[in-house]
Structures are given as structure tokens and as C-alpha cells.
Amino acid sequence: MRVVVFPAYRENPFLGLLLSGAEREGATIVDARTLDELAAALAVGPAETVLSIHWTNPVAQSTRNPAVAVRNALRLRRLLRAAKAQGARVVWTVHNVLPHGARFPRIERWLHRMLAAEADRVHVMHPDTAALAAPRYRLPADRVRHIAHPSYAGAVAPAADRAAERARLGIGEREAAVLFLGQMRAYKGVLELVAAAGEARRADGIVLLLAGNATPEEAAAIEAALSDHPGLRAIRELRFVDDAAVPGWFAAADAVALPYRRILNSGSVLLAATYGAPVLLPDEPHLRRELGDERWVTLFDGPEGLRAAIEAVVVDDAEARAAALAHAAAWTGEQAGAAYLALLHEAREA
Template sequence: MCGVRALHTVLVFPAWRDNPYLNLMSLAPRAGGFAFTGVTTFDSLVTASGRLVAGDLLHLHWTSPILQRAESEADAWAALETFTALLVDLRTRGVRVIWTVHNQLPHELAYRDAEIALHRVLAEQVDAVHIMAPATPRVLAEICELPADRIRQIAHPSYLGVYGKAPSQTEARRALGLAPDEKTVLFLGQIRPYKGLGTLLSAIRALDARGEPVPTLLLAGSATPEAQAEIEAALPVGAKAITRFEFIPDGEVPIWFAAADLAVFPYTAILNSGSLHLSATFDTPVVLPAEPHLVEQFGDEPWVRFFDLADPVASMAGVIAESLRIPASAELSSRFDAFNTAISPWRVSTQYAALLSELSPTEGDEPLQPALHAERRPAGSASNPV
């Protein structure tokens, strides 16, 4: 970005401080003169939005804090009314609004109808809809129609440089008390019902029942005591598991991936997979559900394998067994390098900075006028649809 620009503020919601994705995306915009601030609750969003002025931007990410933390369905609908009025007010004042579509709907959903209505309001009112997965409009079609002329595709960045250099596999396995030649399968992340860990455990039991070698499970991430007890009860007798049921500090994440032969993410609902990008950062092959949009997006990558959702346990067991027989190779390493380089944090962040510059008006622009449907830009007006 060249020249000197007026300092505009980007209000990020929700801005969780420990989320590396948000930090990576803001790299180039910060360097280009944008000031970032963030809030995490709906009440704080309403308050902070009142301080925005013409030329500033509100960037909405995960929508769950808007409605899904309401105490009742009536409160959720009331929050939707408040939020809709907030969007109209922002547009009247010349504040631009971006919505990044991370999920089809929040994973933990209490008020489905209100959430669908919220998605439709966003699709109508925001100035830009940022998508990462190319198939996002199709995946969301049953929820809302995303306006084609306001969609901007910017890929999910890799996590290169975020977590530091990974140790060698031998060093990582020593740190976790593993033998150098143990076959290992990793699940890392918050342990929640929608993440399908039960399917992985059933697949491990299926391998045992078939008489196949049973890999050591590496399970790392925060979990309730109830979830921990369920996991321990579901493990086959004699199966080895290295577990750490708590938040994994950034400095230790490379150890878990370096120790793993394979990362398995048996999600039951997924649009974008940050876990896949994290695995790629450490050259760890991945198993994902064979959602059509995921196969379409990542099916050409030899380090991404898929299990059949129609028969998840048997399919996952087979994919794990086959994947663990495939040795690492220089060719596979080069494919990881190519994938990570194409979506390096700075490259993706620069594309995001271009989007902010496109939307942030220069001196003399008229504030947008609120309408039932948001203003539609003519096709081709974007500086670079990415």
C-alpha cells in the first residue's frame, strides 16, 4: 500500500485475543494505517459501534455471541432487532460492514430460526461478504442467499511463523514419552460434541476388532470432566493414548503435530477448517469428512484424505490404516510447501488490506443510505475479487 491515508478504525467482533487467525489477517492492514480494536460481547459491540465514524469499518466474524448467548428465544429475537437497527445506524453514518462467513451456522445452536434470520439480515445489509471456501454460497443456500456482487474470496491463511519451528519427530516423540517408531494419530482442539471425537474412538475400536495395528492416540485440548470420562471409557482395552485435556499453549502446539503421523478431524459440521491449515503448517497429513465442498477444495492435495460420511466408522478406520502405511516423502513435503506458500500470512493479509481500502471511503464520499436491501455494487467494481 502506497502513500499516506487517513487513519480508519476496524472494529472486530468477536475479537478473541488468543485467536491467531485474527492476528494474522490484521498484519498488512495495520502496516497500511488501519487501527484495529475489538470486543467480545454483544453489549460491548453496541457500545463500541457508537464510536465509529464515516470511513471506519465493522468486521463481523463468528455470529454466535449476538444471539446464541441470550437467556431465552424471546431475548434472542429482541437482540436481532437491536442488531438490525445497529446495522442501519452504521450505514447511515457511513460505516462499512464486512461479514466473514466462518460456518454455515454456529456449531452450538440454541435458537436456530433467529440465527437464520440473522444470516439473512447480514446478507442483505453488509457491504462485503468475505468467504474462504469457494463453495460457501452453495453451502449456505438453504440458509440465505449471499449477494454475488458483494462476495470477496480471500483464502484462510497458513499459520507459518505463528507457532515457531517444530522439533524433529524424534524429539517431539521423546517429549511426549513415545517410542521413535510408534504410529500415532492426533486430535488437537477443543473437545466438543460437534467435533465427532466419538467417531474417531469407534474407528480405533474397529481397527482393534479387525486385528489391525492400533495407533497411539494423541488427544490434546480442553474438555469437561464428563467428556474426559466418556473418552476414557470408549478407548479399546489396551489402546495407548497420550492425553492432555486442557488448553495447549502456542509454544507446545508444534510438539504435538511433529509427533503425529496423521491428524484426524472427524467433524460433523464444517465449512472452513483452520485445523487443516494448522496441520499443513507442520507437514502433518490430515483426515477430514468427505463433505462435497471439502473434497472439491482440497481433493487434489495428496496429504488430505477423506472418510465417507455414509459409513464413518468403517471408512475412517480404513483411511487411518491406509494412511499410516504411506511413508513420508520429499514429494509430499514439496506439496505442503506449495500449499503453505500460496496462502502465506502476509500474502493473505495483503489481500484483506486491499478489501478494507476498497470499502473505506475517501474524503468527500457520501454516507451510504440504509435500505431494505444493501446497496449493490455493479459487477467488476471491486479492485480485485480475490
């Protein structure tokens, strides 16, 4: 079996976990990041090929010209149909209902409808995906298969020492450290987090940890937001965080804040669990159904809820950390890779 991966964003370890079963079986994995690379990959051995398609970034978000985006979208449909006519099969993984910050929402809706129509199997990671997508496009119930997002257990660097990392960052023994890790995009709610942390009050203090890449505009917006709360202590590293540094940030934190405005599947939640870090999440119905009973998850409603959740963070909550680690161990990349391999075989036989 040949598995063509598009777009092959290998910097995202999720892809490696998902494809691990196919790699163990000896499948040929072909990476494609652009439409030209995809066309070349699909031209080889189509009868033995399953296209594992993920994000639509190279199609409609690689240009600022809507005409080019439309041309790219139509080209993708032609590529899929031509490959399928020669025996290839398509498995589409739904990462988001629609991409965050999509430049051309109407084109993205068309793309998602097209992928739903053309895919031989649709891989969803949350059981509510079809219902959440329904206002924008319909997923075919007979072709939808659920394989949950795995944790990163065994696929990332080992945990760091908490005391050493907090000492390195100058965090007090009783200070509540709240971490925001990752790209500082507006849709992730980083400015709302700064405001909530700035308004929160705790006798032993709060320190906000901000670690991740920011554009100059995003960095300026964060600094302006912090200046509105001069009493808030913030430790920030507004640049790309190397993989080797990630465990240290999690070790130092008492909670990881994920105040995203729209969450369907969040690898950040599973990464936090992998490092035994409690998380603060928006109280959305599908997240409550999935994680509402988890000891390591605190759901909050709106800005006031986020402020209250920060005020309630428990410093060095051993029970929550153990619950997070247990959650991560319950569904690993190896298990998800085996399930996805079975799905690839099912698609080939469709």
C-alpha cells in the same frame, strides 16, 4: 481508516493474520467482544469506520433465554443500520454456514440472513460457501468476495523435533500416531474417532493422541469410549493446550484426524499444513474439490472409511509432509491480510 472488529477473539490467530494488512497500513483497530463494546466502538468516527464482523456467538449464544437472544439480534441490526446511516461500512466474514451446536438455530438463520442483507461486502473463504448456505439463506452474489483462509506460516511457534517429541510421549518408532488437537466438542467427531481407532488394526500398532480442552462431561464420554476399546493405546491431555506445546503434538503425529461432522472453513487443516502434518478429512464434495488432489490429505467416507484411513497412515511420510508445507507456503497470512485490506477499502468506497 478505523476497523472495528466484532467479536475480537484475539486468542484466534486468524484475526491477526486477516488484519495484518490494515495494521501495516496504519489503520486504527478497535476490538469489541460484546454488544455494549460494539455500540461504543461504532459511536466514534462512523464515517471512517469499517466493521469487520465475524462470529455471532455474543449475540445468540451468550444466553440460554431465547427472548434475550432475539433482543440481542434485533439490537445488532439496529447498531448496523445506525452506523451505516452515518457512513460506516460492514464487511462480514462467513466462518460457518451456521454455528456449530447453535442453541437457537432459527435465530441464527435470521441473524445470517440479516448480515447478508446489511453487509456491504461478504467475505467467503471457500468458493462453495454461497451454494452450501443457499438452503438456509442467500448470499448476494454482487457483494461476495473470496479470500481463502491462509496458513499460519510465520505466525505460530516453530516446528518441534519429531524424534524428541515422540520419545517424550513414549511413541514407538513404527507406531502410527494419530492426533486430535483442539476442544473436544461432540460435533468434531472425537467419539467417532476413538471408535474407529479402536477398531483399526496395524501390525506395528496405533497410538491415539488426544490433546485439548474438555468439559467434565466430554472427558467422561471420552474415557467411556476408550474403555470400550481396551486394546487401543491413547495418550491424552484433556485440558487447554498452551501455544508453546502445540508444535510438539504436531511433530509427534503421523496424521491429524479431523472427523468433523460439518466443515466449511477449517483453520485446523491449515494449522496442520503449517506444521507439515498430513490430515484425514471427511469426503465432502466441497472438500474434495478443494483438497482432493493434495498428497497430504486423505479423504474418508463414514466410520468404516475413517477406520481404513487410520490403518493406512504412513509413519513419517516425508513426501506428504513436504506437500503440506508447500501448501502452507502458497497462501500466507501476509498475502491474505493484503487481500483483506483491499476488500476493506472496496467496502469503504461502496
